[in-house]
Amino acid sequence: MQKIIFIGAGSMAEALIHGWIKKNVINPHALFISNRSNKERLNELVESYDVNLLEDHTHLRDADLVILAMKPKDARAAMEVIAPHLSADTAILSVLAGVSIDTIEQHLGSRPIARVMPNTSATIGMSASGIAFNNHVTDVKRALYIQMLEAIGIVIEVEEEKLHAVTALSGSGPAYLYYLVEAFEQAGAEFGLSKEIVRELMVQTIAGSAEMLKSGNLEPSLLRKKVTSPGGTTEAGIKALESMSFNEAIVNCVRSAENRSRELAREE
Numbered sequence: 555m556q557k558i559i560f561i562g563a564g565s566m567a568e569a570l571i572h573g574w575i576k577k578n579v580i581n582p583h584a585l586f587i588s589n590r591s592n593k594e595r596l597n598e599l600v601e602s603y604d605v606n607l608l609e610d611h612t613h614l615r616d617a618d619l620v621i622l623a624m625k626p627k628d629a630r631a632a633m634e635v636i637a638p639h640l641s642a643d644t645a646i647l648s649v650l651a652g653v654s655i656d657t658i659e660q661h662l663g664s665r666p667i668a669r670v671m672p673n674t675s676a677t678i679g680m681s682a683s684g685i686a687f688n689n690h691v692t693d694v695k696r697a698l699y700i701q702m703l704e705a706i707g708i709v710i711e712v713e714e715e716k717l718h719a720v721t722a723l724s725g726s727g728p729a730y731l732y733y734l735v736e737a738f739e740q741a742g743a744e745f746g747l748s749k750e751i752v753r754e755l756m757v758q759t760i761a762g763s764a765e766m767l768k769s770g771n772l773e774p775s776l777l778r779k780k781v782t783s784p785g786g787t788t789e790a791g792i793k794a795l796e797s798m799s800f801n802e803a804i805v806n807c808v809r810s811a812e813n814r815s816r817e818l819a820r821e822e
């Protein structure tokens with residue numbers, strides 16, 4: 555593709571740009587970026603990635619793909635600005651949480667639309683992405699978009715309705731895990747371990763556990779059992795988690811995020 559235009563140049567847009575350039579999936583010169591007003595941010599990205607500034611919206615006319623990467627609350631205003639400049643068949647790829655394909659079609663007309671829910675690990679090519687398409691996306695384009703996303707992580711095609719859950723799980727998921735590491739660092743400090751030491755130990759523990767889950771086909775409950783010596787330290791720790799309704803807390807976390815995604819869809 556010769557011309558991919560980002561409408562929105564924040565955290566998620568940069569994660570995609572960084573990952574695609576780092577993995578040589580897309581030539582930086584094929585990427586054009588725009589945002590609402592933060593020119594300094596645009597200049598920073600042009601400097602960092604050698605991408606192009608979208609000079610004005612007339613350049614949207616010959617775009618191969620337009621990527622919507624603004625916050626859901628800003629989507630309506632953004633789409634109203636770009637709508638007049640799109641060609642009839644310009645494809646849209648939206649990373650917006652909650653905002654449905656139907657809503658995008660209401661603002662941008664009937665056209666090929668893909669909804670993707672990636673996460674910021676796209677930065678290092680380790681995203682977990684859910685994707686859904688409308689029926690105007692040809693099989694060739696579906697394969698192309700999936701290939702672009704597979705270059706920066708895993709991609710799972712789902713029904714659009716399931717993207718609420720995907721957003722709540724893997725879209726927001728990195729933040730839950732970062733929060734967990736913050737708690738481990740806080741706990742380690744009580745025993746005189748520096749943040750750096752705890753960080754190194756726990757990052758390796760998380761990475762190793764992830765690899766154990768990926769490499770074997772053992773259930774997490776069995777892997778957990780293999781760690782939990784009867785009457786040992788792990789059992790004591792798990793009991794403390796159970797006493798604080800840890801499992802319920804995680805389920806409620808995901809429920810709340812999934813519900814928020816549905817609210818975002820209604821707010822549009």
Ligand SMILES: NC(=O)C1=CN([C@@H]2O[C@H](COP(=O)(O)OP(=O)(O)OC[C@H]3O[C@@H](n4cnc5c(N)ncnc54)[C@H](OP(=O)(O)O)[C@@H]3O)[C@@H](O)[C@H]2O)C=CC1
Binds near residue numbers: 593633651
């Ligand atoms: N962050 C994440 O981990 C993930 C985010 N997402 C989704 O990605 C989208 C962006 O999130 P995130 O990158 O975190 O948000 P940021 O706040 O970091 O970035 C939002 C960007 O949108 C721009 N913007 C706002 N209004 C307009 C407009 N009218 N026209 C053009 N650009 C506009 C902002 O420009 P300016 O700064 O000039 O106002 C900014 O560049 C959201 O919809 C979110 O749901 C999806 C998966 C993961």
Ligand SMILES: O=C(O)[C@@H]1CCC=N1
Binds near residue numbers: 651721
């Ligand atoms: O917090 C949010 O709404 C966005 C979508 C998933 C991750 N960040």
